[in-house]
Amino acid sequence: MKIRKILLALLPLLAAATILPARAAADTGNSVNPADTGNAAGAPGAVQAEAAPMTDGEIRKVDAAAGKLTIRHGPIANLDMGAMTMIFRVQDPALLEQVKEGDRVKFIVVRANGVLTITTLAVQPPAQ
Incomplete structure (x- = not known):
């Protein structure tokens, strides 16, 4: 605590x-x-998404109503965060339509105005 x-x-x-x-x-x-x-208005708390590296993850839950994804992910270097499963807000709700539970993804997450927000999301092909 x-x-x-x-x-x-x-x-x-x-x-x-x-x-x-x-x-x-x-x-x-x-x-x-x-x-x-990373914020066209230059608002306080904005961060630079372009400098953030892609992180590997697996979609565990899609909550379209709340605009959130639960992702089991590897280490997130730009946030100095270890691997875990957690919930992220998406910057663009259209990203939610691209994924389903079980999809392997690469994504960029930034802390925007104090909220962990996915700015980029790419579905990876299934492992052979």
């Missing part, structure tokens, strides 16, 4: 770490394209 409280306390610091470099560049006169932050 203490670890959970500590992690929750650290979340704002992690968000600040992604925002500060963009603000520092803007303050020094360097141009920062809001699209480079």
Whole structure:
């Protein structure tokens, strides 16, 4: 329980770490394209999806009504997260129509405004 409280306390610091470099560049006169932050509006908490590597996973559940996928996944390098099964929100609800339970996928997940969000999803061919 203490670890959970500590992690929750650290979340704002992690968000600040992604925002500060963009603000520092803007303050020094360097141009920062809001699209480079993964959010066209340049909103606080936005992250860069293009730099995130693809992660292997298997769809365990599709919840179209909630806009979420449960995925058993390998390590997520850009989030420093180990392998586990967890629920992710999808950025584009159309992604939910591309998958079904049991599909093997590669995906990119980022922390956008404090929420783990899948930005890219590709179904992999069945293993031979």
